[in-house]
Amino acid sequence: MERDDIIEYSLDAHHSEEEGRQIRAKIWRVTGLLAIVTAVEVTLGAFWHEWFPQAWHLVKWTFVVLTLVKATYIVMTFMHLGDERRNIRAIILLPYGLFILYLIFIAIWESNHVHWAWEMFQ
């Protein structure tokens, strides 16, 4: 029987020593970036009360943006999705993206109303 994991047509299944050096350099660069972003998040989480006592909304959105930055680097570099063909990237990211946007929208919308109802009838 023919194996179904033949990877002759997979992109980047093998690479040379020289390419390996470049890829490793990129991996360490991304590692440094992720470490810095995490350190910033933790410091901000622990000290924002003292440093920016009024700016919770700004701090909150900073966390969300930094998380998305981290997620992008993990998916694109560590999971090599950035090196795959554009069509496979699209069929993985687009359906998920559309669905999660809808899920977040509906959760915020509905929870606003539930909150209002509880305050009203408590």
Place this chain on the structure above:
Amino acid sequence: MSGEATKTLSNDVLWGGGRSPFSISYGKMMMWFFLVSDALTFSGLLVAYGFVRHSTTEAWPIGEEVFRALPFLHGSYPLMYVALMTAILIFSSVTMVLAVEAGHRMDKKGVIKWLFLTVLGGAFFVGSQAWEWKHFIHGGGGYITTAEGAKYWVHNDTHDTHDPAHAPGFHLVLADAGHYMIGEKELEGEEALQVWNERVNYVDGANMVRNEYGPPQYANFFFFITGFHGFHVFSGVIINLIVLIMVIQGVFHRRGHYEMVEKAGLYWHFVDLVWVFVFTFFYLL
């Protein structure tokens, strides 16, 4: 049959179209599809958490007040332990991607080294989570409520919850709404004992019904989200261990490629990715 196929591939392998439309193997693509569905499961949990938190009218616990302990140390280290766990998981994700890179060069020794470190990091993370659960369930002393409806935090030096009133350093703190174990007014000695003896309720630690941190849903989501993620890490460690044994046996070297390391790696990075979101939405926000 090994993966050493002839260069002219049969039409079956190429989806009957003469060429692969995505330049990606069946195994990797199915792993990606699984990860998308698993990502939706985790999104569902986190969105449900957001829904409950946003709709509740009670004060919600603050992450940096609840998670501030370190093993073997006394004192307050807000979010340090979770940060350490995050660092361990990101580091093990890095060693995994280095194992994949070594596999692309057919460097068996390199794969073994990096994959072993990945397994080690994952095991460390699971252990850390066990400690965090233990600490969360035990709690920091708990609170009592009085007949008048006042709420007092129970403090003592040994975090004793069985007989806190007779532990050294026992005192009560009138609770500040919305904060954990903090308050302005302290009661000590006889005065504290009297309030303790007249308590109508003592809540300490956390379980599925009630917890000292805040609304019951808070602990329920903690157990469910970190538990579900922890189970993923646990199975990831097992999968990596099996792949490591197969690498040592030379299975993939004979096959001609280390794609199995890549597929296990996709799962492992996904586990790291989920933790990045859990860290932000459960602990930081």
